[in-house]
Every structure is written in C-alpha cells, then in structure tokens.
Amino acid sequence: MDFFERFAVPHPSFLIYGAMVSIGLTMIAIVVGITYFKKWGYLWREWITTVDHKRIGIMYLLTALLMLFRGGVDAIMLRYQLSMPDNKFLESQHYNEIFSTHGVVMILFMAMPFITFFFNYLIPLQIGARDVAFPRLNALSFWLFFMGMGLFNISFIIGGSPDAGWTSYFPLAGNEFSTSVGTNYYMIAIQIAGIGTLITGINFITTILKMRAPGMTLMKMPMFTWSAFIANVIVVFAFPVLTVTLAMGTMDRLFGTNFFTTVNGGMDMLWANLFWVWGHPEVYILILPAFGLYSEIISTFARRNLYGYKSMVASMVAISLLSFLVWAHHFFTMGQGALTNSFFSITTMIIAVPTGVKIFNWLFTLWKGKIEFTTPMLYSMLFIPLFTLGGVTGVMLAMSAADYQYHNTMFLVAHFHNVIIPGVVFAMLAGLTYYWPKMFGFMLNEKLGKWTAWLLSVGFVLAFIPMYITGLDGQARRMYTYSESTGFGMWNMVSFVGAAIMAIAFVLLVYNIYYSIRYSPRDIGSDPWDARSLEWATHTPVPEYNFAITPKAASTQAFWDAKKNGHELFPGKLEKIHMPNNSGWPFIMSCIFFAFGFGMVFSIWPLAIISLIGILGCLTYRSFEKDHGRYISVKEIEETEAKLRGAKK
Amino acid sequence: MKVNNSLPLEYSTEENSLKILGFWIFLGAEIMLFATLFTSYFTLVNRTGDGLTGAEVFEITPVLVETILLLTSSFTIGLGIHAMRLGNKKAMMTFFSITLLLGAGFLGFEVYEFVHYIHEGLTLQTSAFSAILLTTLGTHGLHVTVGFFWGLFILLQIKKRGLTPETANKSFIFSLYWHFLDVVWIFIFSFIYLKGMM
Numbered sequence: 001m002d003f004f005e006r007f008a009v010p011h012p013s014f015l016i017y018g019a020m021v022s023i024g025l026t027m028i029a030i031v032v033g034i035t036y037f038k039k040w041g042y043l044w045r046e047w048i049t050t051v052d053h054k055r056i057g058i059m060y061l062l063t064a065l066l067m068l069f070r071g072g073v074d075a076i077m078l079r080y081q082l083s084m085p086d087n088k089f090l091e092s093q094h095y096n097e098i099f100s101t102h103g104v105v106m107i108l109f110m111a112m113p114f115i116t117f118f119f120n121y122l123i124p125l126q127i128g129a130r131d132v133a134f135p136r137l138n139a140l141s142f143w144l145f146f147m148g149m150g151l152f153n154i155s156f157i158i159g160g161s162p163d164a165g166w167t168s169y170f171p172l173a174g175n176e177f178s179t180s181v182g183t184n185y186y187m188i189a190i191q192i193a194g195i196g197t198l199i200t201g202i203n204f205i206t207t208i209l210k211m212r213a214p215g216m217t218l219m220k221m222p223m224f225t226w227s228a229f230i231a232n233v234i235v236v237f238a239f240p241v242l243t244v245t246l247a248m249g250t251m252d253r254l255f256g257t258n259f260f261t262t263v264n265g266g267m268d269m270l271w272a273n274l275f276w277v278w279g280h281p282e283v284y285i286l287i288l289p290a291f292g293l294y295s296e297i298i299s300t301f302a303r304r305n306l307y308g309y310k311s312m313v314a315s316m317v318a319i320s321l322l323s324f325l326v327w328a329h330h331f332f333t334m335g336q337g338a339l340t341n342s343f344f345s346i347t348t349m350i351i352a353v354p355t356g357v358k359i360f361n362w363l364f365t366l367w368k369g370k371i372e373f374t375t376p377m378l379y380s381m382l383f384i385p386l387f388t389l390g391g392v393t394g395v396m397l398a399m400s401a402a403d404y405q406y407h408n409t410m411f412l413v414a415h416f417h418n419v420i421i422p423g424v425v426f427a428m429l430a431g432l433t434y435y436w437p438k439m440f441g442f443m444l445n446e447k448l449g450k451w452t453a454w455l456l457s458v459g460f461v462l463a464f465i466p467m468y469i470t471g472l473d474g475q476a477r478r479m480y481t482y483s484e485s486t487g488f489g490m491w492n493m494v495s496f497v498g499a500a501i502m503a504i505a506f507v508l509l510v511y512n513i514y515y516s517i518r519y520s521p522r523d524i525g526s527d528p529w530d531a532r533s534l535e536w537a538t539h540t541p542v543p544e545y546n547f548a549i550t551p552k553a554a555s556t557q558a559f560w561d562a563k564k565n566g567h568e569l570f571p572g573k574l575e576k577i578h579m580p581n582n583s584g585w586p587f588i589m590s591c592i593f594f595a596f597g598f599g600m601v602f603s604i605w606p607l608a609i610i611s612l613i614g615i616l617g618c619l620t621y622r623s624f625e626k627d628h629g630r631y632i633s634v635k636e637i638e639e640t641e642a643k644l645r646g647a648k649k
Numbered sequence: 650m651k652v653n654n655s656l657p658l659e660y661s662t663e664e665n666s667l668k669i670l671g672f673w674i675f676l677g678a679e680i681m682l683f684a685t686l687f688t689s690y691f692t693l694v695n696r697t698g699d700g701l702t703g704a705e706v707f708e709i710t711p712v713l714v715e716t717i718l719l720l721t722s723s724f725t726i727g728l729g730i731h732a733m734r735l736g737n738k739k740a741m742m743t744f745f746s747i748t749l750l751l752g753a754g755f756l757g758f759e760v761y762e763f764v765h766y767i768h769e770g771l772t773l774q775t776s777a778f779s780a781i782l783l784t785t786l787g788t789h790g791l792h793v794t795v796g797f798f799w800g801l802f803i804l805l806q807i808k809k810r811g812l813t814p815e816t817a818n819k820s821f822i823f824s825l826y827w828h829f830l831d832v833v834w835i836f837i838f839s840f841i842y843l844k845g846m847m
Binding site for chain 1: 666667668670671674675677678679681682685686689692693696697698699700773774775776777778780781784798799802803805806819
C-alpha cells in the first residue's frame, strides 16, 4: 500500500468532501482571524496554559457545544435518511458511520464534557475552595480529553469513521468485518479522552473530600456537589474497565491477538460484557450530576429548602452501587440462561426505586413552594414528566422475557433518548441558563429561552414517541432503510419533523446567546436568581481566587442563611492567597498524545514510538520540575475587590 | 507554604496530604484495572485453542525467584520509609537503591520468562489464553518498569535536594505504589501460576 493511500476515506461521498472543504475553510478562517487580531499570545497566556478551574470549565463548555452541533448534524442526517421508505440519501456504509459517530460524540464528547464543565466551574465555588486539589492535572485532563475528541473527529476526513456502532461489538468491530481504520480511531481516541476523565475523577474526589469550607460537613454540601462526588466515584471505578477493554480491542485490531475473535479461543461476548460493565455506570455518571443540577434549580425557584436531603443522598449512593450490577440487561437475548437474566432483570428494576424517591423529593420540594417559572425551572418541570415516561419504558425493557421483543428495535432507541434528552440534555441547558450570569455577568434572554425549552420538548416528543410504536412493531435499529410495505414511513416522517423542530430549538439557543451578548442588561449584580448556595456569594465575574476570605458554612444553603438569617459568611480578614502557576506542559504533552494516537491508528510505528518517548520525557521533566506556585498579596486582593464591588453597583 | 511539624514530613503541608489522598484514589482505580484483567483471565484461561495451556509452559523456578525478589523489595522500601521518618537520608537512599535493584532483578527474570514462553510457542497471537496471560503479566511488568524509573528519579532528587516535605511526599507515594504492585503480584502468583500449575 502506498503510504498516503491509507489516509484516503474509503467510501467518499459528496457530503464528506463538502465537510472536508468546510472544515478546511473554518480552520483557515480561525488561524487568519487570530493572527489578524494578534490574539495568539492572549490565547496562550490566558487559556491554553491556564490552570484556573473556571477557565478550564469554560473550555469544556465550548467543546461540548461544538460537539452538540456535530452530533446534531449527524442526527438530522440519520432521521432524514429514515424519513421515507427506500430513501437514497445515504448508503448503508455511510449510515453505519454516522450512527456510530453520533453515539460516541453525543455520549463521550458532548454529555461528558458538559457535565465536566459543571464539575469544574461549580464544585470549587460551591464548597468555598480556591481551586481544585490538583490544578495542573486538571489542565492535563482537559487537554487529553480535547485531543481525544480531536482525534476522533478527524476520522471522517482522514481514513474513515468508525462504523461498528458506539458499542463497537466484536466480531463486527474486528479487522475482518470492519476493514477501515475507523475502529482504530474509536479504540485509541476514546482511550486518550478516557485517561483525561479518570484524572478528573481522582481530582474532584480529592477536592470534595479535602477542600470544603470550614463548617461544611459532608451532609451540608449542596446537592450538586453530592451528585458530582458520587458520579466521580463511579468514574474512578468504571473507567479503568474501559481502559482495559479498549486496550484489548486495540491489540486485537493492531497486533492480531485473539481476545474477541471467533478463532483460537477468542470470545466475542467478553467485549459486550466488559463494555457494559463500564457502559452502564457511565450513563449514571451522566445522569446523577443532571439530577444534582435539577435539585439546585428546583429548590431555588420553588424558594424552598430541598425536600428529603438525606434520602436524596442515600438514593444516589444506592444508584451508584446498583449501576455496577445491571450490565447484562443490555444483551438479554445472547443466551446466558434464565437465572442470569432474572438476576439482572431484578437489579435493573430495583434502580427504579431510588430514582422514584428522587422524583418524589422534587415534587415535595415544589409542594407549597412559591414557584417561579424561569427558563431553568421550565426545563426542570418538563424534565419530570418526560423523564418519568422514559423511566417507565426502562422498567419495561428490564423484563428479560419481554426484552426478546424489544431487543435491538427502535423501542430501545426511543427509551434511551427518552432518558438522556430530558434527563441530561435538558439539565445541561437548564444549568447553562442558570449559571450563565455567574460566568459572564449577564442573563440569557428569558423569552427566547422559554421558546427553546418548549420547542425542544415538542420536537423531542414528536421525534421519539413514534419510535416506541414502530419499535414494538419490529422496526430494527441501525438499519439504513426499510420497505414501504412495513408501514413505518408515516411515523418516521413524524420523527424527522420532530428532529427538525429540535434543530430549530438549538439554532434558537445560539441566536439567544448572540442576542443576549448584544442586548442583555449588564447591571444584574452577583445574585440575579436570589439563589441559595455558596457559588452565588462571590462576585461576578468571579475573581481568580474565588473568595477573598474563605467562607464559613453552617447548612446546605449557607448563602441563603447569610441573606435571610444573619449567618456570617466571611468572618476573618484578608490574607495573602496561594495560587498555582500556569503551565504549558499539559497542552504540549497532550499534543504529543495526539501524535501518538495518530501513529497508532495508522500503524505508523516510528511516529508512535517517538511520541511515546516524548510523553515519557514530559513525565520525567515533571518529576524534576520545581513549582511552588505564587502568592497574591493582600494589596492586590483589596484592589480587585474594590474594583468588583464598584462594577456590581 | 505552611509546614505542620507535628505530622510526618510527607504529610506536613496541605498540598502533601492532598497528594497522598489523591494517590490512594488512583490506587483504587488501579485495583479496578487489575480486577478487570483478572476477570478476563479467569474467563479466558481454558480457551487455549490449538496452543499450549498454562500447565504446559509455567516453570516454578523463575516465578519463585521473581516472587522472592519483589516481596523482599516491598520489605526494603518499607525500611526506606522508616529511615525517612527518622530523618536518616543515607539509610533511606540505601534502602531505596536496594529496592530498585531488586525491582530490576525481577524485571530481568520476567523478560527471561517471556522469552521462554515465546520459545515454547506461546506468543501474543497464539490463543485467547496466551493473549490475556501475557497482557496481565505485561501490565504488571510495565508498572514495575515505570516504577523503576520513577523511583530512580526520586532517588536522584533526594540526593540533590535532601529530605524536604516535597521529596518525602514523593517517596512516600512511591512506596505506596510499590507495595501495591507487590500485592498485585501475590494475586498473580497465587491465581495465575499456582492455580495454573495444579
């Protein structure tokens, strides 16, 4: 094979060439733009080398929004292809590639960075800390994640996209049936991003355990911090499983081992088991922080203390334990016998109990509350019924005998979108709207925000409820077309219309951001929602040291107590503050990881070996590096504080 | 940096205690990593295809030597940390050096073992069993290799910078890592080699 031939896309089409040109032009435009406005230095000093949790958070947010649109375009193409029987818009291979990347992008490169954005931005503020426990590692987490994301995304213009589904089951994902380098991209890009996620998990567990404000015992933490803590514990115990699984998959594809093959003792079902031992806890990693955000928002806008704090915590702990005991419900039909299926059926159904407890807690929080329907609250109110519907179909799917009818049909697709969209996506948008003023000092437009929420919900119902119907009728998932005689045509057209409405909602979100940047009032102070927890107690924009004086907490809602009950939040006087130094090494090391990944994907061994040496070199350098951080003097703090108080009015 | 003198040197600053807790959590993740490898090993252990089985290739002598070397190194690094707490830099460096030499000896025998397997016809590609065996042993061996260089760098830093809160912290964390590898080896020894030879 000619050296350059391997980089060609195996099944080119007009759409892919169009994407290549548009990506090329965008890259050129960005580079020219930054050079023209002379922003390279600014970008390097303020963003690329930053170790500030707030800025790293915002970079996660930008990545997540970018990926939301990439995954969204994939989704629209899928729905358009299926909107009519025997549609010729996409061919089968292209369809396979699109649904595979849609899944990976949405779960791992959209939802994960979105929640990590909330972890980064909120946790240190909610617990009254100056930064995370390991700021430098935090930067490394982000850049590793970012490079994994980048590596995955170049697959569709260089070498071909993964095409074996986001679950990448073997033997389909093996060399025999998946001949392009697409699945190599899957194995290696997710591996690199996954290391970043694991480091994030370790970082935030340590932060939450060790860096809480004085007085804030574990049972006095805000609910979002609790949910994030549990999610990160799941990260630390689930992601190593993925690491091993992906490494084994990589070896099967690159070095000809026989872990998951069908010869020489290989066992293809081992992949499915290991994948879901990680994969099922993964969905709780996504949903628990979403629950945390809803708890914050509902309690703020019902103007009431969160109902059932202890039961909220207990139910999340229960969910986190159960999440590791349900993985086989993803393949009830693969013949593991009645006893095994019954066990996993029951564990799956048990999860509905703690989840139900949480739903009732939110309802009781609303009970007798002075409810205010802001955009974040509207999302939360739409979440409760829609998510419950998804939960109920989840219990249907948990029945192993009945699952033989649902398995691999559109019913399943409808179910998991039904829990992920109202559960996670609504929470992300609600949280984004809620915390937008904290980050940028102005609010998003409420009217446009409510339009977005309603359009999204209507679009969601139209897009996914029909899939329950066609799914029960036997429409298989991951099929690129169907014949007219099946009668699925009408329902799929409805789905497409729903997907289009959702697309309009997302465009409206972008317009809302643009509109609010231009027209939103800037004199909103630092507590525009009349909120309850510590993150609202500091200035907007948040100074780099977060709190001039470390706050003191005496309840789950210290800021509310300070406002209403005379709790003294900032006792003591200013002292000099120790802050970490910026560093370019996380970025440089992650770039080398990118080169390593690229070398591995295409089996360019010299590149892979040289970059591996580079990575080890970076680690060695770090071992010998002396970096004691720096101090912000009392004088500087006073100046910053005076300036921020002035801006607040 | 606030130094609290009532605590051992490696815990004496806030940053130090954060790092130790963070490393314990990392070890939790490492336990999951090896647990996944062991689970896969038990699943695939009898799936040898046309290749050799464990009982046919395992040799007790190199495995026993490896075990003795690694277990002793875990003991010597414990002595090293004890010396560090007493503030005896020279003794500590001696014990760390012995630890690393024992680690290198372990790696030498492991390389011999791998060459022996390949010579016998049990390569990475032979069967599902051979792949998981070599991956599990290899992952452990890779950890020891990384640990060897990590320990070497720490030794150099102690030599140059002396026993500071920073170097003491690094040494203590390294000792946790080293003990952990020892624990993993005990599982490998019992459940892969001994069980495989029965």
